[in-house]
Amino acid sequence: MLLHAATSVKHAQEVDVTSYFSLNQNNLPIMLFMHWLVTLSGQTSWLFFDYVTLVTVDVSAALNLLSIWLIRKKLLGTAIYMHCAWLMVFPTIIMPYTDAWSLPLVSLYLFCYFVMHKTAKMKTPMEQLSFVLAGLVFGFSAVLVYFVKPSAIIPVVAIVIIGLLNWLIKKKHFTMQGVVLIFSALLLIGVSGGATYKVANDKIQNQTYIEIDKSRSIPAIHFMAMGVYGQGGYDWHQAVAMTFIPTEKQKSEYSVNMLKKRLKQLGPWGYFKFLILKQRNNTADGTFGWLKEGHFFLENQKPSDKGITNKLKNFIYLYGRNIADFRFTAQLWWIVLLVTIALGFGQRNDFVRILKLSLVGGFMFLLLFEGGRSRYLIQYLPCILLLSILSSEQALSNIKRLLGWYEVKVDEAEKADKLARNS
Numbered sequence: 001m002l003l004h005a006a007t008s009v010k011h012a013q014e015v016d017v018t019s020y021f022s023l024n025q026n027n028l029p030i031m032l033f034m035h036w037l038v039t040l041s042g043q044t045s046w047l048f049f050d051y052v053t054l055v056t057v058d059v060s061a062a063l064n065l066l067s068i069w070l071i072r073k074k075l076l077g078t079a080i081y082m083h084c085a086w087l088m089v090f091p092t093i094i095m096p097y098t099d100a101w102s103l104p105l106v107s108l109y110l111f112c113y114f115v116m117h118k119t120a121k122m123k124t125p126m127e128q129l130s131f132v133l134a135g136l137v138f139g140f141s142a143v144l145v146y147f148v149k150p151s152a153i154i155p156v157v158a159i160v161i162i163g164l165l166n167w168l169i170k171k172k173h174f175t176m177q178g179v180v181l182i183f184s185a186l187l188l189i190g191v192s193g194g195a196t197y198k199v200a201n202d203k204i205q206n207q208t209y210i211e212i213d214k215s216r217s218i219p220a221i222h223f224m225a226m227g228v229y230g231q232g233g234y235d236w237h238q239a240v241a242m243t244f245i246p247t248e249k250q251k252s253e254y255s256v257n258m259l260k261k262r263l264k265q266l267g268p269w270g271y272f273k274f275l276i277l278k279q280r281n282n283t284a285d286g287t288f289g290w291l292k293e294g295h296f297f298l299e300n301q302k303p304s305d306k307g308i309t310n311k312l313k314n315f316i317y318l319y320g321r322n323i324a325d326f327r328f329t330a331q332l333w334w335i336v337l338l339v340t341i342a343l344g345f346g347q348r349n350d351f352v353r354i355l356k357l358s359l360v361g362g363f364m365f366l367l368l369f370e371g372g373r374s375r376y377l378i379q380y381l382p383c384i385l386l387l388s389i390l391s392s393e394q395a396l397s398n399i400k401r402l403l404g405w406y407e408v409k410v411d412e413a414e415k416a417d418k419l420a421r422n423s
Contacts, residue, residue, distance in 0.1 A: 344391025
């Protein structure tokens, strides 16, 4: 729908299109951006936007590597291997949608935060310049990602929370250097973020490309109501109801009633069990829901074996000969990533705390709102990848410690057996 609407004014005037964007006004910014790309490049093909998506994902990977180089240079090799493995099992790189397009913006504001953290003392002109530029770009990218994927700003919230906690545990809450630092950061981020928001919001509110009925917008409570039915994901019946209920207020009332009805039906214990199952659905799939929703391919889903292109298609097409191999490999990569994070306990630094809190916040958001499938985790991949890389050293150390403990216990048991036999 996004690409169809973005490529032609005629398409944007179709009843189905105007109805869709009247309901789903959160997708209007990305569609207008796609239309801007069409106007700028003259390209309207799916392949062109595949290339755009490929560039956005690669930029995200490059920014992640820069972040690792900045905060833990000796892990850069590990980071390169992990990102190469990720890109090998991430076919969403060819899907032009907000999931992948939010990645470079998340990676960008995380990188900017790391730069600001590293140059906070501002002792040299280079550090001062880096701090200023990073602050300006941080505000720009954080606000821009809000228009692309609002839930992708959760790591920003995590940064604020960790910063406040660090401030609270300090013996001296107010120092001249600290006040100057905080004021400078807030000023830079506030100015760039405010300017970005005003420009982007004005463009969206005053656009004339597509005519929408703003009173029909789907309220946020609708996604909370959907999130408690079925597997916690998309609910067709409620989605259809949104198209027929005329006003936003009536939509909200309907969704509140549906939410209350379901919570009453589940009860406290039932809701708790539901959340456990939903969290499993939200995080279990290493393919991020590949081929489980949407209809992206117009050609035959059963490719031949001739040529390199078809050999690659066999790994990602629904009836490809190697689709099971792809799913196995992607799941193995995902398990390794999560196990590395799980075994990396014991680290004490702000970067790791922020990334962990970002994931907790993301998980909580997906539990409260529409989720039910791992595709929604794509927006948090920069956090997951960075956290797994930063956890890799500690994970290896913890594994060695556990193995060492086991070997000690085995030796003690053998000695005890020998003493028992000799006595």
